[in-house]
Amino acid sequence: MPHIDLYSDTRTRPTPAMRRAIAEAEVGDEQAGLDPTVNALNERVAALLGTEAAVFLPSGTMCNEIAIAIHCRPGDEVISHRFSHVLSYEGGGPSHLAGASTWGIDGANGMFTAAELEAAIRPPNRYLPRSRLVVVEQTSNTGGGRVWPLAEIEAIAAVTRRHGLALHMDGARLMNAVVASGIPAATWAAPFDSSWIDFSKGLGAPIGACLAGSAAFIHEAWRLKQRWGGAMRQAGIVAAAALYALDHHVDRLAEDHANAKRLAERLADVDGIEIDPTGVDTNLVYFHVRKPGWDAARLTEAAAADGVVFGSFGPSRCRMVTHLDVTTQDCDTAAAVVSRLLGA
Numbered sequence: 577m578p579h580i581d582l583y584s585d586t587r588t589r590p591t592p593a594m595r596r597a598i599a600e601a602e603v604g605d606e607q608a609g610l611d612p613t614v615n616a617l618n619e620r621v622a623a624l625l626g627t628e629a630a631v632f633l634p635s636g637t638m639c640n641e642i643a644i645a646i647h648c649r650p651g652d653e654v655i656s657h658r659f660s661h662v663l664s665y666e667g668g669g670p671s672h673l674a675g676a677s678t679w680g681i682d683g684a685n686g687m688f689t690a691a692e693l694e695a696a697i698r699p700p701n702r703y704l705p706r707s708r709l710v711v712v713e714q715t716s717n718t719g720g721g722r723v724w725p726l727a728e729i730e731a732i733a734a735v736t737r738r739h740g741l742a743l744h745m746d747g748a749r750l751m752n753a754v755v756a757s758g759i760p761a762a763t764w765a766a767p768f769d770s771s772w773i774d775f776s777k778g779l780g781a782p783i784g785a786c787l788a789g790s791a792a793f794i795h796e797a798w799r800l801k802q803r804w805g806g807a808m809r810q811a812g813i814v815a816a817a818a819l820y821a822l823d824h825h826v827d828r829l830a831e832d833h834a835n836a837k838r839l840a841e842r843l844a845d846v847d848g849i850e851i852d853p854t855g856v857d858t859n860l861v862y863f864h865v866r867k868p869g870w871d872a873a874r875l876t877e878a879a880a881a882d883g884v885v886f887g888s889f890g891p892s893r894c895r896m897v898t899h900l901d902v903t904t905q906d907c908d909t910a911a912a913v914v915s916r917l918l919g920a
């Protein structure tokens with residue numbers, strides 16, 4: 577039986593070469609600024625994103641929540657897509673940790689336009705929450721791994737400037753957008769007040785993310801990192817994996833994207849699966865189960881019993897994610913298993 581895990585790009589395991597980089601890392605006390613590997617990673621990410629500074633954090637969720645807490649005062653409102661990670665998958669963090677309320681825009685493919693944003697911004701009025709921060713998720717996760725058009729982001733940035741709002745990028749899969757678009761990370765990050773990249777998704781490292789912004793912003797981020805228990809000690813052990821990933825696992829994301837496209841095309845040929853392969857920009861493949869007697873839960877359960885693991889998101893919607901530990905052959909096998917199950 578195959579063992580193919582398409583549940584998420586978080587399922588990657590460190591490669592032998594990455595484990596060697598981890599074993600050989602020079603380390604020190606990270607929270608005292610004495611870990612040379614973490615310091616090198618922070619400088620590397622600041623240069624990559626074109627910002628003054630960056631700070632290594634245990635997770636992307638902490639990057640988002642620290643940024644929200646810096647940009648917002650209690651009672652302020654965070655605007656994002658209604659299915660974005662910050663609104664849907666961070667345990668109510670904006671309200672608990674920053675005291676911020678949230679507003680979700682209902683745009684297509686997990687994205688919204690500058691006009692849709694402008695319509696969502698509250699007029700200054702003491703009855704209303706104060707709109708304060710806009711969060712853009714690049715790529716859009718539950719929106720299908722779509723790459724936001726750069727022109728739309730620039731138009732959104734112009735709207736936020738006009739209204740005095742801050743703009744934050746959830747860049748969990750920014751490097752997928754970079755590889756898919758050919759547009760450098762610094763160009764994507766330039767319109768934002770803060771941004772971050774995750775190392776534990778498609779880049780294949782076990783732990784960690786880096787939040788980037790101005791020197792003053794990162795100074796504040798350090799205060800919250802310390803307060804919330806995110807300051808570490810010999811964190812160079814994990815930062816070494818992140819540096820290794822930046823050196824060796826960025827360009828290869830193109831393979832994940834090609835595999836995802838191929839997987840989508842194979843699935844489009846299966847009777848009972850609804851998918852538009854032209855909507856697959858990166859490594860996330862969402863589809864609907866449209867077969868009498870079948871739903872997403874039944875299909876994921878049956879496929880898992882046959883060694884193909886993927887997720888269900890709602891009654892008919894499923895997601896398969898390509899990554900470092902998934903081969904082209906695995907994608908063909910996964911599509912064949914789905915086809916056999918639904919054809920039986």
Ligand SMILES: *Cc1c(COP(=O)(O)O)cnc(C)c1O
Nearest residue numbers: 635636637661713717746748774
């Ligand atoms: C995974 C993810 C996060 C959170 O990152 P963690 O490192 O898992 O905390 C945030 N935003 C998006 C879009 C994600 O996919």
